[in-house]
Structure formats: structure tokens, C-alpha cells
Amino acid sequence: MNWNKSHSRLPLVGCLLAGTAILSSPVLAQSGMNTTSLQHEVVLDDLENPWDMAFLDDGTMLFTEKCKGLSIRMPDGAINALYGVGETEGYGSNGADLFCEGQAGMMGVAFDPEFANNRRIYVYSTSNMSDPHTNRLMRFTLAEDFTSVADRTDIVDDVPYKMAASDHPFGGPGAHNGGRVRFGPDGALYLTTGDNHNGEVPQSPTMMGSKVIRIDTDGNAHPENAPPEGFDKRTYTYGHRNVQGIAFHPKTGAAITAEHGPWHSDEITILRNGGNAGWDPRPNMAGRGDCPDNYCGYSPNQEEGMNRYERAAYMPMTDFDTYPDAMPPIWNNNGWSQGTSSAAFLEGEQWGDWNGAMVVGIMGIGFGGTPIGQRIDVIQFNDENTDVEDVTEMTLPMEPGRFRSVVMGPDGSLYTAIDEGTIYKLTPGS
């Protein structure tokens, strides 16, 4: 069979990798052309779908688990479970309204840039407080001893949630919530959202899915947001599919998204204030007819694999024919969709030629002939920082996984969480 041939070396590689995992050696490294030697360390294991992390300068790390809740790892390794999803036991307090379903649950997390003064943190989660349910961005005050949170304030309470299953791949409730929470160099709070498998959401001026939201820490629109007339003023960009990655270029400060494509065309896009990302999966437009449950996001031929470029022509990730001024992606993963999820910029001389490069975590899919592609890509920009110049797959010192999150740590290492339950620390050097 073809897969036997194409993966003929996997058993040996698998055995070697399995051996490294079992030994948990911190001194493994690989080197070669365009590859930084890396060491790896397991920071936390046996987690339940870790989704995101955030750091203080001393290494204190907030982390979320999708169906469990928000916890914090102290510099000495102690874990304090802060805020649980629903009735999850073992947390200092719980959000009774929070729940997980499918892709939804507790997702992005961030420290306030002024945390030392205000003790504020932010976390994004699915909630049943409203009906229909929504995704909410919550603000908390973290206690001085880091053992509890208080003063929950929902600064965004209206990001739509997919309530019912639909006739689509991945069609269960809870699909496409976006979920990353980051502060930009402008001091503003950015929240990324998704389309819920709802064709109306991406281009909607008022439904806050499929947006990059830019707000202050009370949830108010940034005064310089420039969406089209009639749009919710919290909108920084719109017309996205399901943004799970956002990072800010260290030199230009530009917000840059990494986005998961619809069986084709994962994208990296340099955002333009008020810009349209060009995703519009409505039926009966742009040359399309009816689509299952009024969402063309997986059309045509959503139950079979087919050529990715034919898919892209029918249902483009960025539809320049309909929206000529759409923001152009600077990378499209060679036309593949492989689960692009998160983004960060490497910082520090220890990263050598990769200092200042973007890293993108890719979870892997493997449908209809698409290579699974679980990896971390290193994206190097051109001198003008306006386009991609080179892409290198990071040679990993451990077995790959579903790379949900990549975050730079204050120690100069890259931290990555995989859905399988591990948070790794990747450090340059052999």
C-alpha cells in the first residue's frame, strides 16, 4: 500500500523518538542545514487539552486546559488551580456557567502588561450564561499569593457560539471559536474569534465571530479601530475563518495572524486596521449554489478528498474576486490545510539566524490525501518585513504532536502545548 511505502522509515524513527521520550533527556539536539539545535524539556505532562499559556518575567506561567480550567505554575514548579470550568473539582473557584463542547471551552489567556500594579489577568471561555450561549473574555484579579482569582468581569460577552450540530466535517456543536488573547505593542488587548460554521458571521458587521477584536481592558473599542461604516467598533479586522494564532512583529509592531484553512490554504496574514480577510462562506454567491446547512466552508464535495486548488477556486480562503481589497496572505502553506493554530516570534541571540523569526504551530489533520503535517514552522520575513522570505520546519528533539500553542518564555525558550497533554520547553543549543 502507498502508505507503507511512504512511511517506510517511520518504525525506526518512531522507536528512536519513543526512546527519547521515555528517557526524557534534556540534552538531545539535532543540527543541520537551516536547523537550530534544540533541547527539550517536559514542563507539564498529563494535562487535559492544554490550550494556551502566558508568562511573567520570573517564569510564572498561567495555563488553560480546555475542559478543566485555569491554573498557574509557579517558578518553583508548584501548581495552583485557579478557576474551574463548570463543576470541575480541585479549583479555588469555578465558573458555573463555563463549559466545554467540541472545540469550545477554556482557551486563550494573558497577563495584563501592568500586572505588577493591577494583578489583572484575562481568559477566554465558552459560557452558557446567555442563551444562545456565547464565548466570553473574562478579566480577573489574581491574588497576591497566586492561589486564587476574584473580581470576574466579562469584558466581552457576545462572541457567538455554535449551538447545534450541522452537516459538515467537524460538524458538532462548539466549532470555530478562535480563542487567542494577546496584548499588542500598542497596549491594546486583541481577541481572535471564529465563524461557528455560520455563513453569515464572517462578513457580518455586528456578529463578533470571525473577527480580530481590539479593545481596552474594560472591553471598550480601541479608538483607532477603523472598520467599515456600520461595523461594531471593536472590530480591528473581519472576514476571518477561525483565527487561533496572533503575534506582533518585533520590529514593525504589526499584528499578524496564523489561521486554519478549510481543507486548503492555511494562511498567515499581516493585518491592516479595518481590513477584510476575505472569507465569506455564504451559499448562492461568488458562483456557488446551495450548501449544506447554509455554510459552504467545506464545499465543494465536502465528504470526499479532492485537489486543494480546485477547492480553493470554488471556496477561497481569501476571495479577491468578491473583495479586491482583502488583506493578502503572505503564506498559504503550499495550499494545504493542516491545522495551523498559533504563532509567536522568537526573541534573543540564542536563536541565531532565527532571532526575530515567526514560529507557527501546526496541529495536523491528514484528510483526503493531505499530509498530516504536525510541526512547528519557522517563518522568516524579508528585509522590509512585509512578506515571507523563507520557511523552515523546526527539527524537533521530541515526538511531534498537535501543536496548539507556541509562546515565548521570559527565559528565551519557546514553550509549546500539544493537545495530547504536554507543555514542552524548547531551548536552543546542544
Place this chain on the structure above:
Amino acid sequence: MIRNFVLSASLVLCSSAVWAGSYADASDAPDTAMPAHEVDIEAAKKIFQKSCRGCHGNKAQGAASYPKINDLEPEYMADKLERYRAGEKFGPNSILMIQQAKKLSDEDIANLSVYVATAFDK
């Protein structure tokens, strides 16, 4: 019978043999719903790496919205794969599973069902 096979599969994995010992060889194996079958662990591993781990996780432990499958009995998993292969829809990810399963032969399903149930620490 399953216990006997688990031991057999573990030994084979550690020795990197291409062909696992078969639970058909177990002289004291009682009758079961699964047909006697020599299990090709390496073939199953290749299918798992290519078609399963991307969603279900590197140890089939479940990940994201995809369920844990390393705790399933081989007979149960084989039945589900056969139903998906036949195009039956059940559960939110049926479209994905039908696509994956329709490529599998009876032998593939038998191999994969035992491999996933026995290859990983749980």
C-alpha cells in the same frame, strides 16, 4: 485472549519485529468474536501514524474534540471501523472517519484495532 495478546504485542514492539506473534497461536485462547488473525503490528503502526494520530493524538489518548480510542476493545473498534467503511454516519466526525475507513481492508481493520488497544501506556 486479549491479555495474552497484549503481552505478545508488547514483546514484539520492543523487539521491533515486523510480524507480531499471533493470538491465534495462543493455544489456550477461547473462542471470541474476533477471528483468529495474525496481527501485523508494523503495518498497523504505519496506518495509525498516517491516518489516526493527527486527530486522536500520538498515543490515541484523545485530543481536542477527538475521542480517546486506546481504551476501546479491539472488537468494538473493528465494528465501528467496519460501519464507517460502509458509509454509516454516527457521531459528529463521521465524514472524517468514513474517509479514513474506506481505505482499510479487513486485515487493516483487524491489525489497527489490536494495535490501538495495546500499543500505548494508559
